[in-house]
Amino acid sequence: MDGLVHIYTGNGKGKTTAAVGLGIRAAGSGMKVLMIQFCKGGSTCEELVIAQLKPAFELLKDKKISKFTWQMTEEEHKQMRENTLNLFNLAISSANNKDMIILDEIMAAISAGFIDEKLVFDFVKNKPSHLELVMTGRNAPEKLVELADYVSEINAVKHPMTKGIDARKGIEF
Incomplete structure (x- = not known):
């Protein structure tokens, strides 16, 4: 079976959730999945479930991220570029040994110049x-959209944040 390229983009909630769901489906069918999260610090509830699926589904991320990109110093930006490149190179070196690789927030890493x-x-x-x-x-950059086989644009029509409702554990993180 030839592997295809998927992009989940847009300003709405659910891009990572869709990718995680696809990864769980793949792992459930016996595929080996690697998910790499870029530009995301802290822990999320999906990490707890993914950890239970090892070795079929593995998650890697830069655990040193503690700020939003606009809050970082130039030195912290430099460190992020280095860490991002290291994670990306890990994806490249794993590509022959995995059936699916998820590059979560890779578009943010591109946009931020990391x-x-x-x-x-x-x-x-x-x-x-x-x-x-x-x-x-x-x-998502147009050049990547052109290469992809699937492109899903998830757009916010309504979001509780506009009413002042903060992110909730188990729903947004």
């Missing part, structure tokens, strides 16, 4: 033929 769009484009274009590749994040 990784060069060309590196991501080259990986997508030259990925192993068996690999199912899933990418998430707002503002």
Whole structure:
């Protein structure tokens, strides 16, 4: 089976949730899944479930992130670029040994300048033929959209945040 390329983009809630759901489906069918989260710090509830699915479904992220990108110093931005590149290189080196790789918030990493769009484009274009590749994040670059087989745009029509309702454990994180 040839692997295809998926993108979940848009300004709505649910891009990561959709990718996690697809990863769980893949792991449940015997596939080996690696999810790498970019630009996300702290822990989320889905990590607890994914940890129970090891070794079929593994999650890696930069655990040193403690601020939003606009709150970071130039030195912290430099460290983020280095950490992002290291995580991305891990995805590349794992590509032959996994059936699915999820690059969660890779579009945010591109937008923030933590990784060069060309590196991501080259990986997508030259990925192993068996690999199912899933990418998430707002503002997917048009070049990546053109390469993808699936593109789902998730747009916010309504969101509780506009009413002042904070993120809730188990729902937003």
